[in-house]
Each structure stands twice: as C-alpha cells, then as structure tokens.
Amino acid sequence: MPSVTWGVVQGRKEKLVSRVIICDYLKSLGIITDELESLELPSTVEVMRERVEFIMRLGLTVDDINEYPLMLGCSVRKNLIPVLGYLEKIGIQRSKLGEFVKNYPQVLHASVVVELAPVIKSLRGLDVEKEDIGYVLMKYPEILGFKLEGTMSTSVAYLVSIGVNPRDIGPMVTQYPYFLGMRVGTMIKPLVDYLVSLGLPKKILSRMLEKRAYILGYDLDETVKPNVECLLSFGVRKESLASVIAQYPQIIGLPLKAKMSSQQYFFNLKLKVDPEGFARVMEKMPQIISLNQNVILKPVEFLLGRGLPTGDVAKMVVKCPQLVALRVDRMKNSYYFFKSEMGRPLQELVEFPEYFTYSLESRIKPRYNRLQNKGIRTSLNWFLNCSDQRFEERLQGDYIEPERSGPSFCMGGKLELPGSEIVSDDEEEESDNEVLYKRTVSL
Numbered sequence: 001m002p003s004v005t006w007g008v009v010q011g012r013k014e015k016l017v018s019r020v021i022i023c024d025y026l027k028s029l030g031i032i033t034d035e036l037e038s039l040e041l042p043s044t045v046e047v048m049r050e051r052v053e054f055i056m057r058l059g060l061t062v063d064d065i066n067e068y069p070l071m072l073g074c075s076v077r078k079n080l081i082p083v084l085g086y087l088e089k090i091g092i093q094r095s096k097l098g099e100f101v102k103n104y105p106q107v108l109h110a111s112v113v114v115e116l117a118p119v120i121k122s123l124r125g126l127d128v129e130k131e132d133i134g135y136v137l138m139k140y141p142e143i144l145g146f147k148l149e150g151t152m153s154t155s156v157a158y159l160v161s162i163g164v165n166p167r168d169i170g171p172m173v174t175q176y177p178y179f180l181g182m183r184v185g186t187m188i189k190p191l192v193d194y195l196v197s198l199g200l201p202k203k204i205l206s207r208m209l210e211k212r213a214y215i216l217g218y219d220l221d222e223t224v225k226p227n228v229e230c231l232l233s234f235g236v237r238k239e240s241l242a243s244v245i246a247q248y249p250q251i252i253g254l255p256l257k258a259k260m261s262s263q264q265y266f267f268n269l270k271l272k273v274d275p276e277g278f279a280r281v282m283e284k285m286p287q288i289i290s291l292n293q294n295v296i297l298k299p300v301e302f303l304l305g306r307g308l309p310t311g312d313v314a315k316m317v318v319k320c321p322q323l324v325a326l327r328v329d330r331m332k333n334s335y336y337f338f339k340s341e342m343g344r345p346l347q348e349l350v351e352f353p354e355y356f357t358y359s360l361e362s363r364i365k366p367r368y369n370r371l372q373n374k375g376i377r378t379s380l381n382w383f384l385n386c387s388d389q390r391f392e393e394r395l396q397g398d399y400i401e402p403e404r405s406g407p408s409f410c411m412g413g414k415l416e417l418p419g420s421e422i423v424s425d426d427e428e429e430e431s432d433n434e435v436l437y438k439r440t441v442s443l
Helices: 006-028 045-057 062-067 069-073 076-089 094-103 105-109 112-125 130-139 141-145 151-161 166-175 177-181 184-197 202-211 213-217 220-233 238-247 249-253 256-270 275-284 286-290 293-305 310-319 321-325 328-342 347-351 353-357 360-374 380-384 388-396 425-441
Strands: none
Touching (some): 006 045, 045 069, 045 076, 062 069, 076 094, 076 105, 094 105, 094 130, 112 141, 130 141, 130 166, 130 177, 141 177, 151 184, 166 177, 166 202, 166 213, 177 213, 184 202, 184 220, 202 213, 202 238, 220 238, 238 286, 275 286, 275 310, 310 321, 310 347, 321 353, 328 360, 347 353, 347 380, 353 380, 360 380
C-alpha cells in the first residue's frame, strides 16, 4: 500500500512535468517564459493554447505578450471574457479592445465589480459624459488602476479650491484625463503658484484651465520657466507676462526660443519692425508667434499696395497686430468704403489701424451713416471703438467726448479701466472674466 504522502508527491511531479510541457509550447511560439516562474500556470497545454489564441485574436502579437507575459496567467472565462465584455459595454469599440489591452494589459487582472465599475462610477460623478467614457479610457487607460481616495480625488479637490467650476471638471477630464494622475504637491500646485506669481489672477487661471486642461501637463522647470525667461529676453515686459499668457496660454508650452527668433527676424526683414516693436506686438497679440509667415505677408502687401509707406505700415502693425491675421478680401471692402464713401486721408488709417478689424456691414457702415445724417465728423476711433450703447450716448450728447484708450491689464490681477479709479468687487468679476478672458483668450 502506498503511503499517505504518495499522492501529494505524485501530484507535484505531474505539475512540474505539465509546467515544462507548457513552457516548451510557449517557447516554440517565441514567448519568453522567464517571468512565468512564479506564475501559476494551467494544468494542461490545451488550456494555455486557448489563452494564447484568444489573446492573439484580439490583435496582440508575440512581441506584445513578451512585453507583459503575466497576461498568460489570466483565465479566459474568469478574467478575459468578463473584463473585455465590460470594457465594450462602457464604450470601447470591439475593434479597439486589442489596442486597449496592448496599452494597459494590467486591466486583465482586474475585478469588474470591485475595481473597474467604481472607477467608471467616479468618472460619471465628475460629469464625464457616458458617451465620452470610452474616449477617456483610450487616451488614459491607466485611470482604471487608480484608487478613488488617492491622487484622482486630491487633484480634483485642489483645482476646485483655486476656482475651477466643478461642472467643468468633466469636460476637462475628457480633454486631458492625465491630470487625474498628477500629484498636487509636486506637479499641479507648483505650476499654479508660479503662474500666479507672474501676476495671473486665479480667476483667469481657472478659466484657462477649464478650457485648456492640457496646460497642467507642461513641465514647470523644463518648459514653462525657460519660456517665460525667453519672453523677457526678447523684450516682453515683466508686467505684460500675465496678459501674454492669458491671451495665448499655449505659449508657455511651445518650443519658444526658435519660434521667437524666426518671427523676430522675419518682422525685421520683411515688415521693418525693429526688435522693440516686435516685443510690443508680442504683448498685444502673442498668437503671432504661431502664424504662418505667408499669412502675415498678405495683409501687409495689401497695405503697401495702397501707397502706404513701409514705415507707416510697420507702425500700424505694432499698434494693431491683429492686422496681419485678417483676410485680404475683408480688408479690401473696408478700404474701398473708407476711400470712396468716407473720402478720408490715409493718415487716419495709420493713426487708427483697428478700423480694419471692425465689421463693415454691422458696425462701420451703420455708424458712419448715422453720423452723416447728423452732420457730425469725428475720428475713426471715436465712433468705432465703443459699444452700441456708448455710441448712442455719444450721438445724443451735446459735446464730443474725449477719446480714451481701451482697458489695460494691471499686474496683480485687476483690470484698470481708464476713467475709473476704483473697481468694485462686482465689477472686478466682470473685468477679469469677461473683458480679459473672453476678449483676448478667444482670439
């Protein structure tokens, strides 16, 4: 009679033999088995073959399996089918399941009920739309491995604490889900503190992040700080940095030095705008750094073709950089109305190049006709650079109100409106959010 331990010993031997057979099978496919030593493998080679074939039907290759051989420890019925079925249910297309597993194979070990479903519920709680869940997971599949009480919740809580609207967290996640995995203390807060130190009010910064969450991904030491130093080195004034960043947030994440050098040289060579003038252009319209040079030349050539001296065109560009982003056909219509209907000297366009930025049909013509009917002759600035309500007030007035410049960004956060010494708390919100952000960032 065999001893009591005979069956146990025999079972161990059978398992060892079976393991050798399975490893030989995997090696014959080109799969490296070194990492499988501590992994519990199936009892027969047939079960392993089923796993390999199932994984390969998803579109994964032997190389993909070698990148993460631990996926071979997942049961087809207990792991693969439930997990993949759930992923398809929440919005990942069946044709992209293989790509998803290739990018994040660890998902195959997860429990649908205990690990995956709570993360999806949390994303929905952040106002991520149901139809966007699959898109978010394809961009950042690692989110499925997050602990709900960890980095994901602290990053959201911090952003809300600085003024980000909780209802905008969902769209931010859809646009740039990676911020959910960023540590507040080492990544998000240092960037926010630095931008605030440049004079950006938290209200404006919050609006920027709501619309462009990818700013959170800019490396502070490698990209943001060097770009700020670059702006200063090219003549942008320190007190204008906040306005520049508010108008064009992407500027702190671009390969800026090369772009600045190229555009400054181009402006000097073709537009006769000196480096100081280029710095003023950057302060007023930093988007100029990303404009194609052929696009910039067209409106400039149009103005030169109307007989304006090169020096005057350069002054116009420095005073109103938006000129170089205008369509020439729009400029033509406005110019011909200026010459044929208004009959004014070209010097007025040099003094007020913003004329070309206004709509001919909805602002220039109607207001000019009103002035003609009343027999009033004023400068272009006086009747164009104001709201409809202010224009009506001017028409009803018994005197011509002196011209004033537009609002200016004051370092420290508040907008200083000409003619207004004190900005109330109510006005401050309107000034910061509406005037600065909507007027400039939406360019």
